[in-house]
Amino acid sequence: xNSTDVPDNHCYHCLLVIPDHLDLTVIIDEKPRAMCCPGCAxxxxxxxxxxxxxxxxxxTINELPTSANARxxxxxxxxxLALYNSEKLQQSFVTxxxxxxxxxxxxxxxxxxxxxIWLLEHHLQKQPGxxxxxxxxxxxxxxxSWDEAQIPLSQILSEIHDIGYLAHPYRPDIEEQxxxxxxxxxxxxxxxxxxxxxxxxxxxxxxxxGAFSGIEDDIKxxxxxxxxxxxxxxxxxxxxPFFQAALRDFKxxxxxxxxxxxxxxxxxxxxSTWATIxxxxxVYFDSVAMFTFFLLFGRYLEMQARHRTGRxxxxxxxxxPEAATKIxxxxxxxxxxxxxxxxxxxxxxxxVKPGQTIPADGIIxxxxxxxxxxxxxxxxxxxxxxLDDNVIGGTINVENPLHIQxxxxxxxTQLSAIVRLLERASEEKPAVAKIADxxxxxxxxxxxxxxxxxxxxxxxxDPEQAFWVTLSVLVVTCPCALSLATPTAxxxxxxxxxxxGFLITRSHVLENLSVTTDIVFDKTGTLTQGNLSxxxxxxxxxxxxxxxIAAALEANSEHxxxxxxxxxxxxSASNLEVTLGQGxxxxxxxxxxxxxxxxxxxxxxxxxAPCPPDDQSHWLLLCDNQQIMAWFSIDDTLRPDSKFCIDYxxxxxxxxxxxxxxxxxxxxxxxxQLGITNVCKGASPADKISYITDxxxxxxxxxxxVGDGINDLPVLAGAQTSIAMGSASxxxxxxxxxxxxxxxxxxxxxxxxxxxxxxxIIKQNIGWAIGYNFTALPLAAFGLIPPWAAAIGMSLSxxxxxxxxxxxxxxxxxxxxxxxxQNA
Amino acid sequence: xxxxPYLLGLTVFFFFGAIGFFxxxxxxxxxxxxxxxxxxxxxxxxxxxxxxxxKIKKPADKSDNP
Numbered sequence: 001x002n003s004t005d006v007p008d009n010h011c012y013h014c015l016l017v018i019p020d021h022l023d024l025t026v027i028i029d030e031k032p033r034a035m036c037c038p039g040c041a042x043x044x045x046x047x048x049x050x051x052x053x054x055x056x057x058x059x060t061i062n063e064l065p066t067s068a069n070a071r072x073x074x075x076x077x078x079x080x081l082a083l084y085n086s087e088k089l090q091q092s093f094v095t096x097x098x099x100x101x102x103x104x105x106x107x108x109x110x111x112x113x114x115x116x117i118w119l120l121e122h123h124l125q126k127q128p129g130x131x132x133x134x135x136x137x138x139x140x141x142x143x144x145s146w147d148e149a150q151i152p153l154s155q156i157l158s159e160i161h162d163i164g165y166l167a168h169p170y171r172p173d174i175e176e177q178x179x180x181x182x183x184x185x186x187x188x189x190x191x192x193x194x195x196x197x198x199x200x201x202x203x204x205x206x207x208x209x210g211a212f213s214g215i216e217d218d219i220k221x222x223x224x225x226x227x228x229x230x231x232x233x234x235x236x237x238x239x240x241p242f243f244q245a246a247l248r249d250f251k252x253x254x255x256x257x258x259x260x261x262x263x264x265x266x267x268x269x270x271x272s273t274w275a276t277i278x279x280x281x282x283v284y285f286d287s288v289a290m291f292t293f294f295l296l297f298g299r300y301l302e303m304q305a306r307h308r309t310g311r312x313x314x315x316x317x318x319x320x321p322e323a324a325t326k327i328x329x330x331x332x333x334x335x336x337x338x339x340x341x342x343x344x345x346x347x348x349x350x351x352v353k354p355g356q357t358i359p360a361d362g363i364i365x366x367x368x369x370x371x372x373x374x375x376x377x378x379x380x381x382x383x384x385x386x387l388d389d390n391v392i393g394g395t396i397n398v399e400n401p402l403h404i405q406x407x408x409x410x411x412x413t414q415l416s417a418i419v420r421l422l423e424r425a426s427e428e429k430p431a432v433a434k435i436a437d438x439x440x441x442x443x444x445x446x447x448x449x450x451x452x453x454x455x456x457x458x459x460x461x462d463p464e465q466a467f468w469v470t471l472s473v474l475v476v477t478c479p480c481a482l483s484l485a486t487p488t489a490x491x492x493x494x495x496x497x498x499x500x501g502f503l504i505t506r507s508h509v510l511e512n513l514s515v516t517t518d519i520v521f522d523k524t525g526t527l528t529q530g531n532l533s534x535x536x537x538x539x540x541x542x543x544x545x546x547x548x549i550a551a552a553l554e555a556n557s558e559h560x561x562x563x564x565x566x567x568x569x570x571x572s573a574s575n576l577e578v579t580l581g582q583g584x585x586x587x588x589x590x591x592x593x594x595x596x597x598x599x600x601x602x603x604x605x606x607x608x609a610p611c612p613p614d615d616q617s618h619w620l621l622l623c624d625n626q627q628i629m630a631w632f633s634i635d636d637t638l639r640p641d642s643k644f645c646i647d648y649x650x651x652x653x654x655x656x657x658x659x660x661x662x663x664x665x666x667x668x669x670x671x672x673q674l675g676i677t678n679v680c681k682g683a684s685p686a687d688k689i690s691y692i693t694d695x696x697x698x699x700x701x702x703x704x705x706v707g708d709g710i711n712d713l714p715v716l717a718g719a720q721t722s723i724a725m726g727s728a729s730x731x732x733x734x735x736x737x738x739x740x741x742x743x744x745x746x747x748x749x750x751x752x753x754x755x756x757x758x759x760x761i762i763k764q765n766i767g768w769a770i771g772y773n774f775t776a777l778p779l780a781a782f783g784l785i786p787p788w789a790a791a792i793g794m795s796l797s798x799x800x801x802x803x804x805x806x807x808x809x810x811x812x813x814x815x816x817x818x819x820x821x822q823n824a
Numbered sequence: 825x826x827x828x829p830y831l832l833g834l835t836v837f838f839f840f841g842a843i844g845f846f847x848x849x850x851x852x853x854x855x856x857x858x859x860x861x862x863x864x865x866x867x868x869x870x871x872x873x874x875x876x877x878x879k880i881k882k883p884a885d886k887s888d889n890p
Contacts, residue, residue: 058867114863137860184850191846199839226832230839
């Protein structure tokens with residue numbers, strides 16, 4: 001699909017469906033293009049006016065978005081952006097460069113393809129005062145440096161906002177900084193070992209030829225000295241992690257592969273250096289270099305699998321707003337002032353407008369409204385809050401402006417309590433034993449022991465041969481293939497799954513998925529899409545007619561229920577009166593209508609309040625002043641592939657559980673619909689943890705938790721394996737072991753099958769590696785394999801292991817997965 | 825074969841040169857984003873660099889310049 005293929009009824013900019021009555025166009029590529037809202041039109045116009053219309057030619061459209069939440073609605077308004085100009089707020093993320101320009105990293109939301117990067121970079125680089133701007137496509141972070149005198153940061157942020165993206169400052173946490181450093185260090189080590197290995201083996205070939213056909217002594221010594229020089233940084237820099245780990249192992253009296261590896265590298269290097277300096281004996285620099293490189297390569301692959309996090313950072317802060325409107329009372333006069341949310345203290349009064357996030361825990365001192373607490377509690381409908389009621393920081397005010405007096409800030413807030421629960425849960429997470437590690441442990445002991453026996457026996461047979469035979473034994477039995485066996489298979493499988501929308505962030509996930517016995521799902525946002533839609537319409541009138549009327553009444557409401565009617569909107573009603581938590585009255589085409597709870601809507605009727613058709617779901621009544629017009633049942637929409645996923649799991653004899661914070665009866669209806677027998681509803685975050693811990697007490701059970709909300713955080717951290725939805729908060733994603741990036745539950749099925757296949761391949765690899773080592777060991781022990789042949793043999797056996805692992809990315813695996821998703 | 829020691833010396837020089845260049849690359853963030861450069865080359869945003877007389881005329885321009 002390319003840019004010219006935007007279907008007629010879809011917005012040319014954001015690809016959402018265009019409401020029926022709307023006629024908005026922007027000229028792009030000499031043709032009028034339809035837009036779905038003034039926002040898109042403004043963004044498109046900015047792009048055209050900046051001469052960046054190539055964006056529409058370059059972009060790739062993979063799928064049409066279906067939900068109206070495609071763009072984050074918590075966009076900062078320009079006056080809030082101005083807050084970012086304050087030195088105090090900038091302290092935490094801005095650095096001053098030597099040239100006097102400021103530098104910062106921003107997280108950009110809304111990037112979908114490479115054309116977005118192109119658009120952002122070109123638009124921002126045109127702004128006067130922006131010294132440089134580059135966006136990283138992998139982690140959606142932008143590096144910017146600018147001259148504060150020419151352009152303030154708020155201006156830059158609003159320029160990004162103007163072309164349809166959201167930018168917020170990025171403050172990396174310590175753990176992530178460490179990971180980035182570790183990654184760079186590993187890359188440097190691998191690079192030095194790689195370049196060095198090529199040099200040393202070239203020189204080694206000359207030496208081997210010399211050994212066969214004769215070589216002048218001073219040339220031989222020259223070649224040896226050069227090899228020594230090249231090999232030194234490899235041993236002292238590249239191979240350093242092996243020595244460090246071996247040293248640690250000695251201290252903790254625990255054997256790992258690093259011990260024989262260090263002995264082999266260290267001994268070979270020292271002996272070769274000795275031989276070079278005194279111009280006698282043999283040198284093994286080539287074996288040292290090759291050995292180090294292959295081991296580092298295996299480690300690097302393993303680390304890649306571990307580090308693929310894909311998180312946006314800023315864990316907790318993203319849940320709370322950056323700014324708050326503080327109300328100052330002086331001499332009886334009250335004024336509003338925009339302050340940084342971190343500057344609030346207990347006792348302050350803040351104004352929270354509809355659609356804004358509450359900055360801290362507090363009490364309502366003025367106004368009443370309904371609050372969307374779904375992220376914290378899992379309740380899918382907003383809860384009504386009156387004067388003197390408590391509200392929780394991080395929840396969203398839906399309907400009316402509120403004055404809130406802050407009662408708790410920082411570590412005392414409920415949100416922080418959840419985060420603490422989460423930290424404790426991740427500490428208590430059950431440890432997963434790794435097969436490869438335990439095998440390697442015994443294997444290493446065996447190798448060391450046999451090397452010792454070999455060297456002692458050869459010392460008595462022929463002391464001159466003893467050293468290189470022992471070296472051959474150490475190199476040939478190097479558990480290199482063994483150490484590559486698991487990481488290569490995991491990396492390939494991880495990569496394949498990533499293409500399907502299953503991002504693995506911890507190494508144990510695949511191993512655990514292959515033995516899963518129980519899968520626990522959260523309801524709101526996981527099995528369902530987390531936004532409301534009209535499930536059923538009961539009416540004696542024309543269906544489209546009543547929907548139009550209902551949509552007209554709900555047109556201006558911010559309430560989630562109103563969003564369900566948005567697709568039917570043609571024009572809005574007049575004289576709207578909203579009764580909080582009850583419903584809306586309005587005039588449409590000359591008649592008065594009411595929509596809302598039965599008791600409220602029927603007040604304008606002459607008859608008594610009618611009963612809803614059933615009490616299974618949430619019913620809305622629409623009526624005029626004479627008769628009942630229609631009943632609408634509103635429910636959370638089920639994800640299209642939930643049924644397929646649950647059916648598969650039931651067939652595969654995996655126990656499916658549903659764990660939800662929602663206490664309404666819709667939980668049971670849904671469970672019945674999907675065929676889930678184990679249901680636990682109305683659970684608090686603490687209840688959820690204890691449910692999972694009870695399950696995990698039984699050692700036979702391997703539990704996987706799938707969730708998305710803040711209220712799922714502790715349970716995600718506490719489960720043996722946890723999967724977060726792609727739409728989940730950053731915090732949930734950070735603490736999950738895997739993320740469903742496309743939000744398709746069917747991918748869980750794919751990952752379960754691939755996990756089983758991965759386990760099979762790991763077993764084959766380990767089997768081969770051990771088999772090879774046991775055959776090679778006696779040959780080397782009898783002095784039949786010189787060290788160079790041992791190094792080649794080791795490399796070949798590693799190559800076989802890698803090739804076997806690559807089968808996990810074969811076309812066949814992908815084809816079968818596509819079929820699974822299609823069936824869904 | 826007198827040249828051999830010099831050539832070997834040159835090898836060492838190149839070796840450290842290559843390592844230095846590689847370290848500079850890593851520290852400079854050249855390997856941070858391996859995805860977008862592959863796409864960037866496909867974007868035809870070099871309009872201003874093409875001389876006017878060698879531009880391929882768009883169909884819409886035909887009416888103006890028959």
